[in-house]
Amino acid sequence: MPGLARLLLSPPSCRDVEVLRRAVGGKTVLITGASFGIGEATARLFGQAGAEVLLVARTEEKLRAVADSIRGSGGRAHAYPLDLSRTGDIAPRMEEVQRLHPRIDLVISNAGKSIRRPALESLERRDLERSLAVNFTGPAALILALLPRMIGQGGGQIISVSTVSAKPPAAPRWASYQGSKAGFDLWLRGLAPEVRGRGVRVSSVYMPLVRTRMSAASGLYRRAPALTPREAAEIIAGTVVRPRDRVAPWWLGAQELAALLLPGVLDGVLSRLEDRERRRGEGARP
Numbered sequence: 226m227p228g229l230a231r232l233l234l235s236p237p238s239c240r241d242v243e244v245l246r247r248a249v250g251g252k253t254v255l256i257t258g259a260s261f262g263i264g265e266a267t268a269r270l271f272g273q274a275g276a277e278v279l280l281v282a283r284t285e286e287k288l289r290a291v292a293d294s295i296r297g298s299g300g301r302a303h304a305y306p307l308d309l310s311r312t313g314d315i316a317p318r319m320e321e322v323q324r325l326h327p328r329i330d331l332v333i334s335n336a337g338k339s340i341r342r343p344a345l346e347s348l349e350r351r352d353l354e355r356s357l358a359v360n361f362t363g364p365a366a367l368i369l370a371l372l373p374r375m376i377g378q379g380g381g382q383i384i385s386v387s388t389v390s391a392k393p394p395a396a397p398r399w400a401s402y403q404g405s406k407a408g409f410d411l412w413l414r415g416l417a418p419e420v421r422g423r424g425v426r427v428s429s430v431y432m433p434l435v436r437t438r439m440s441a442a443s444g445l446y447r448r449a450p451a452l453t454p455r456e457a458a459e460i461i462a463g464t465v466v467r468p469r470d471r472v473a474p475w476w477l478g479a480q481e482l483a484a485l486l487l488p489g490v491l492d493g494v495l496s497r498l499e500d501r502e503r504r505r506g507e508g509a510r511p
Contacts, residue, residue, distance in 0.1 A: 277302075278292075
């Protein structure tokens, strides 16, 4: 990655597999959204570092292929297909996981759904309902299912793979995505002080743009600088090696402050950008 892009995009990370091995070797790590993108790269990195990785995602065939690949490279991996939007399936599946794996040392909540669409066009497609299920209620249910075991065993760590978009300002056409990600982020940050005194550390990683099939879906960021999934996984690794409550690009705090101090200015800029995009879209229609 070019130096300027690295400065803008990269929070602290750990690129040394042996350093990560000292932190996670022999431990059990559960990763959601593990069949593609950041989740897959994280599963491969942690498996390489000697962790026993439990892979959770809805795409069963791909999930099992990733687990087989990790085992083929000498790691320990297990696939547990689960659709987080089916909240009724989460507790039974996590009961099964805990029967087979008595200790869960680290939970990496990575699964997410990104949708970019005007809110008025999203009602029939149930964008908000689907986004809340995958980005908020599903991950929250999974964490709550595992927390009693983590507390009972003496502690562990929960890492939320969030996004800089979970922080203000709110952008047009991203209402379902931003709202659901911000809601889960706030819920988890509220949970953190409740469990920290009981041995469970909660870390939120606010990722900048990462080049995955999810970010590629809208085509909006095709030419924008972005991290690779492996680089994102190394940021997660750094959060394990040097645990912190918040991991983010250096500029995110300034963005939040600007949204607090200059809301009218930012809202005006975003409104003008939206008006321009809408006019272009209307002009392109036959």
